[in-house]
Amino acid sequence: MATIYEVSKAAGVSLATVSRVMNGNVKVSDRTREKVLKAMAELGYKPNSIAQSLASNRSNSVGLLVSALHGSFFGNMMSTVEDVLRKAGKHVVITAGHSDEQQEKNAIEFLLDRRCDALILHAEAVSDEYLLELSQRDVEVVLINRRIEQMAERCFYTDNELGGYLATKAAIDKGHSDIAYISGPLFKQDAKERLEGHKRALREANIAFDSELLIEGGFHEAEGAQGYLQLTAVNKPFTALICANDEMASGAMTAARERGVRIPEQLSVVGFDDVLFARYLYPKLTTIDNPIQKMGNGAAHWVLEHVYKQKKPHQHINLFVPKLIMRDSLVAPA
Amino acid sequence: MATIYEVSKAAGVSLATVSRVMNGNVKVSDRTREKVLKAMAELGYKPNSIAQSLASNRSNSVGLLVSALHGSFFGNMMSTVEDVLRKAGKHVVITAGHSDEQQEKNAIEFLLDRRCDALILHAEAVSDEYLLELSQRDVEVVLINRRIEQMAERCFYTDNELGGYLATKAAIDKGHSDIAYISGPLFKQDAKERLEGHKRALREANIAFDSELLIEGGFHEAEGAQGYLQLTAVNKPFTALICANDEMASGAMTAARERGVRIPEQLSVVGFDDVLFARYLYPKLTTIDNPIQKMGNGAAHWVLEHVYKQKKPHQHINLFVPKLIMRDSLVAPA
DNA sequence: AATGCAAATGTAAGCGCTTTCATGGTTAAA
């Protein structure tokens, strides 16, 4: 593999000049540039990105932390982030935190060791303090799906409270008043906010919140199924079930159906996220659009602009507004 | 950030000794090692992985090419590969090829530029020749879901023909004889092989293959729905529909249901891959287990062993055997 | 104590770039 030295010799110029031609930040005469480019082409020269990184103190890589690499929710986000950054010649190192504090910290340390220029984090388990401290270090930190006051302009998040509100409101508008709710794990901020929204919608409709109709789940399908069974065990009838994400909605629907409950005739179900398979479900799931791609896109562009000084004036939107996606799983009660 | 030089000064030894302590490949006296480790701890020293890479000519990174970052199929694979390699301190650079020849080539070039020590490729669009040539270069190349004779021991793949056979055989065993098939894009080898298996099963059962009951799809949900509609337009009755992957099976089920067809009573459906959402579908999808995680696992361990010389004697299995996963979408014809 | 050897440690030359600073060559103003 040819090095810059061989190019400089072939072109009859110094190393420095070759470097300048590559980087294009310092003026080089046209004649010289031609010579250098020709030599590069002839030698099939490719700069060694590792040497570049060492010399420039820039790794040109961005660390991305997600909870899990599989799953529709993260797939979409990774996809967007990778796309935007790779088009800018940066690369993305992806790690998984599994919603566990220690694993998230390990993953972040790993990214730091890799000398990432910036970190895009979907961190669920570490504390605000940890993240604030991290952002004092010499990496730029951007947060997805989380808001911390002191670093608000680097946070890209959904209005989860509004989303939770919209989901329940939709059921109420259809005429439901006995509404159960399976939340996410309440140590997670988004799960908590969605539940808040649910309660607000009930309050506005003068429906008393009944804690027996609330089950705390874990965002996984199995907990949706299990949550449904627990709810029926209480022996309080409900005609609509709101789930804090689509996975749990799917699990709940399956469990209900196995019990012989017809959906949506006997039970309406609403999800949250609008992941890809929401429309594959039967009946097609009514859910809340959680614009995860847009958040990924926002975060990636923020990094390009602030870390790599790309000056495409990009309008940064930090707060994304969820929308109701009406499909078939929500109908008026019998 | 402390450098190796500061550590060596603090410990009162040379740079080389510190390096040796870190890498552990050359013997260092216990007393010296203690001193060095102490100095490291006190200074909070972390080696600069970029400098290490430059000096050792090892990037410690593995490139992974998939068709798309979202989607259950790839999610599982990425997840496995990342997990195995990160536990070994390597990092994974993930790129997407979008099943397009030029995009796949670009992605591979990108990984090469990043000086990856090895490439794990799920390449669908580039030619065997291209891959063979690539493997002559100074990266190790491993293939997933593809077999090229000349590099057989670095290929990890499913017996797609057998999978296709099993799917159709299952329908035949249930008593079906009018069986339609929606294939994947036939320029892809796996799609072709699955179709071959389908034909073999028909042949063995003395059922004539009817090309009017074959539709070429593209592995996406929409093409499953569309494929179903095309099949019905032919006006040849069929009681079972085999799809070359789960996405298309889901699409076909949705389309059929919208036409008022009850599944599985009026139409049995079989998928392929057993992606996560296959069991979320209604009815739960009978499908073929495609052990994509195992392939990812095999590929990652191959890399650890052959590129990074980790000598955990790992039994490499190159050919994975698919299995039928019987669920609810396949029953005997009415 | 002198000798020989192996083990432990040190020295220094890279790895392939970027970037600061110095230098020589041009051009324009005086």
Place this chain on the structure above:
DNA sequence: TTTAACCATGAAAGCGCTTACATTTGCATT
């Protein structure tokens, strides 16, 4: 023509490590 000002280029010092080779140390022999 002289001088100043500027521009393009080159020389060389890093960036923080690894590793071949040289040197020293410690220990068992004699």
